Amino acid sequence: xxxxxxxxxxxxxxxxxxxxxxxxxxxxxxxxxxxxxxxxxxxxxxxxxxxxxxxxxxxxxxxxxxxxxxxxxxxxxxxxxxxxxxxxxxxxxxxxxxxxxxxxxxxxxxxxxxxxxxxxxxxxxxxxxxxxxxxxxxxxxxxxxxxxxxxxxxxxxxxxxxxxxxxxxxxxxxxxxxxxxxxxxxxxxxxxxxxxxxxxxxxxxxxxxxxxxxxxxxxxxxxxxxxxxxxxxxxxxxxxxxxxxxxxxxxxxxxxxxxxxxxxxxxxxxxxxxxxxxxxxxxxxxxxxxxxxxxxxxxxxxxxxxxxxxxxxxxxxxxxxxxxxxxxxxxxxxxxxxxxxxxxxxxxxxxxxxxxxxxxx
Ligand SMILES: *Cc1c(COP(=O)(O)O)cnc(C)c1O
Numbered sequence: 001x002x003x004x005x006x007x008x009x010x011x012x013x014x015x016x017x018x019x020x021x022x023x024x025x026x027x028x029x030x031x032x033x034x035x036x037x038x039x040x041x042x043x044x045x046x047x048x049x050x051x052x053x054x055x056x057x058x059x060x061x062x063x064x065x066x067x068x069x070x071x072x073x074x075x076x077x078x079x080x081x082x083x084x085x086x087x088x089x090x091x092x093x094x095x096x097x098x099x100x101x102x103x104x105x106x107x108x109x110x111x112x113x114x115x116x117x118x119x120x121x122x123x124x125x126x127x128x129x130x131x132x133x134x135x136x137x138x139x140x141x142x143x144x145x146x147x148x149x150x151x152x153x154x155x156x157x158x159x160x161x162x163x164x165x166x167x168x169x170x171x172x173x174x175x176x177x178x179x180x181x182x183x184x185x186x187x188x189x190x191x192x193x194x195x196x197x198x199x200x201x202x203x204x205x206x207x208x209x210x211x212x213x214x215x216x217x218x219x220x221x222x223x224x225x226x227x228x229x230x231x232x233x234x235x236x237x238x239x240x241x242x243x244x245x246x247x248x249x250x251x252x253x254x255x256x257x258x259x260x261x262x263x264x265x266x267x268x269x270x271x272x273x274x275x276x277x278x279x280x281x282x283x284x285x286x287x288x289x290x291x292x293x294x295x296x297x298x299x300x301x302x303x304x305x306x307x308x309x310x311x312x313x314x315x316x317x318x319x320x321x322x323x324x325x326x327x328x329x330x331x332x333x334x335x336x337x338x339x340x341x342x343x344x345x346x347x348x349x350x351x352x353x354x355x356x357x358x359x360x361x
């Protein structure tokens with residue numbers, strides 16, 4: 001069976017070697033030495049001043065909303081993973097959906113201002129599939145209207161804009177290190193604050209708001225363990241190699257599927273893309289479903305990602321976003337992972353082209 005993604009695992013001995021340091025100290029969580037080393041290596045790798053390693057990519061969104069004291073309305077995208085919306089709801093805020101740009105699937109900045117009301121306090125946008133939002137436009141609108149900006153950069157590890165990490169934008173950016181993501185620690189995530197003051201607040205939030213017997217603020221348990229940090233330390237050594245392999249698979253899909261009638265991402269010149277996903281948008285939902293059927297017959301499981309559009313969730317107030325709804329009905333991500341075999345990729349391409357009635361080239 002071929003899944004849309006496959007978790008990269010380092011050689012087992014490398015993992016246990018690193019873990020031995022935790023064993024020797026009998027120290028498995030609470031700012032352990034592996035966690036501190038991972039944070040330091042991630043900051044160097046991504047070129048960031050602040051970064052806190054946390055237990056997943058959802059709690060960090062909630063911590064971000066809390067630290068920025070967001071109440072009321074949050075302008076957000078209908079085309080993301082459900083955690084983007086549920087974090088807003090969980091913090092008792094109201095998601096206000098703004099439709100997406102049909103070329104890069106990120107929030108369309110030209111539609112944001114019309115959605116701002118006296119209750120709007122923040123914009124929470126996603127760098128969809130690791131492709132950057134129009135950060136200049138979003139940040140400009142936020143500044144002009146006194147709004148905070150949070151980027152859900154769960155897909156954006158290793159993506160850059162003119163040499164600067166996408167995690168370095170907004171008041172706060174968050175990332176997920178879940179096992180299905182490009183860089184993973186099993187479960188995990190991180191939060192990146194642009195100011196040291198915010199970073200200190202988030203550091204406290206992560207550990208219940210207290211340091212030893214001094215209680216400074218409310219908090220939550222956002223900590224992660226030495227087991228997860230060890231996985232991160234192992235995987236970070238392979239990340240460039242993994243990305244190179246995915247890049248060649250990505251370019252191969254792109255070359256073979258060019259002219260087939262599928263819409264694909266077109267990274268602009270100033271974007272250094274991380275090759276995290278290979279989304280394709282079909283001409284219709286019917287053809288998408290036919291393709292999924294043809295792939296499943298050969299035990300290839302692509303993913304309707306993202307589907308449904310978040311403005312259509314049964315527990316939010318529906319607001320029309322016609323582009324996001326149309327893309328969500330017709331998009332899927334093709335399998336892309338470190339050891340996807342060329343023959344399998346060829347089979348996937350052939351099956352999709354057959355449904356589209358396009359000759360292989
Ligand atoms: C994966 C993901 C999350 C949630 O991350 P977890 O680590 O699974 O909690 C949030 N937002 C987006 C866009 C994601 O893809």
